[in-house]
Amino acid sequence: MNAEQDDELDDSLSGDDVLKENAAGGSESKSKWYKRLRKGITTSTAEKREMPEGLWSKCPECHYICTTSELKENLYVCPKCNYHHRIGSEDYFEILFDHKIYTELFDNIRSVDFLGFTDLKSYQKRLDEIHSKTDLKDSMRVAVGNMNNIELVIACMDFEFIGGSLGSVMGEKFSRAIDYCIQNRLPFFVISKSGGARMMESAFSLMQLAKTSGKLSQLNDAGLPFISLLTDPTFGGISASFGMLGDFNIAEPGALIGFAGPRVIKETIKKDLPEGFQRSEFLLEHGFLDFIVDRKALKQKVSTLIRLLQH
Numbered sequence: 001m002n003a004e005q006d007d008e009l010d011d012s013l014s015g016d017d018v019l020k021e022n023a024a025g026g027s028e029s030k031s032k033w034y035k036r037l038r039k040g041i042t043t044s045t046a047e048k049r050e051m052p053e054g055l056w057s058k059c060p061e062c063h064y065i066c067t068t069s070e071l072k073e074n075l076y077v078c079p080k081c082n083y084h085h086r087i088g089s090e091d092y093f094e095i096l097f098d099h100k101i102y103t104e105l106f107d108n109i110r111s112v113d114f115l116g117f118t119d120l121k122s123y124q125k126r127l128d129e130i131h132s133k134t135d136l137k138d139s140m141r142v143a144v145g146n147m148n149n150i151e152l153v154i155a156c157m158d159f160e161f162i163g164g165s166l167g168s169v170m171g172e173k174f175s176r177a178i179d180y181c182i183q184n185r186l187p188f189f190v191i192s193k194s195g196g197a198r199m200m201e202s203a204f205s206l207m208q209l210a211k212t213s214g215k216l217s218q219l220n221d222a223g224l225p226f227i228s229l230l231t232d233p234t235f236g237g238i239s240a241s242f243g244m245l246g247d248f249n250i251a252e253p254g255a256l257i258g259f260a261g262p263r264v265i266k267e268t269i270k271k272d273l274p275e276g277f278q279r280s281e282f283l284l285e286h287g288f289l290d291f292i293v294d295r296k297a298l299k300q301k302v303s304t305l306i307r308l309l310q311h
């Protein structure tokens, strides 16, 4: 519903437009006013069509409706317009690892509220709530397995865990994953989806930018490949650190990628932003990305790329 419709509805509910119209001598709008309201009020609960939740999914881009199982089979990509729905680590691991077999690493590390930080609620309460709602322990999961018969380590973010934010746990997991890669001579593949630094960890969060970037230079010295996949959305501390430090920086189609959000930039430079600003296609055109990859081609393309880098 747009703002205009919003206002119209507000007016109808408060009867404002009728008063206005009556003052102007109009009677036509009066019947319009009743028609609109009667429709909603006279529908009894029994008559309303009930739809079980979670069975159907609507594409936010083209509004195409399909069953969630159909969407899952299509790797959560809209069959009509190729819109890439946001998915989490579990889905990416299943898509990428051969026969969906993998071993999760370092899943015993958990965030702690060492600053006693409180915004709308305390950080500890926030963490407890997410732990009880999901199986996630932090915003990044690391796993080792085979992808088209190449052994590799994949680290993937979960946006539903405080916006995939970069805290000390993500930094530590990232760093241990690199140690693991170096010990076992494995390539490293990172899938980013994050709003940036975790403000509840303040400076500790910012320190992860240096920690992860420093660790990547060790991986580089060991001659092991690092591929960074940026998915919708990737912002702030991630794009300011390891997200853009890959031997190859790649992205999913239509992903929003940037440092600051468009509103902040617009207010700072006092100019309108160009069409498609901060979308992966725009970034590719301006040299920030090496290529854009469809989710369906992801496994094949990344394994081919790793094979090329290894030989």
Ligand SMILES: [Zn+2]
Residues within 6 Å of the ligand: 059, 060, 061, 062, 063, 064, 078, 079, 080, 081, 082, 083
């Ligand atoms: Zn669509």
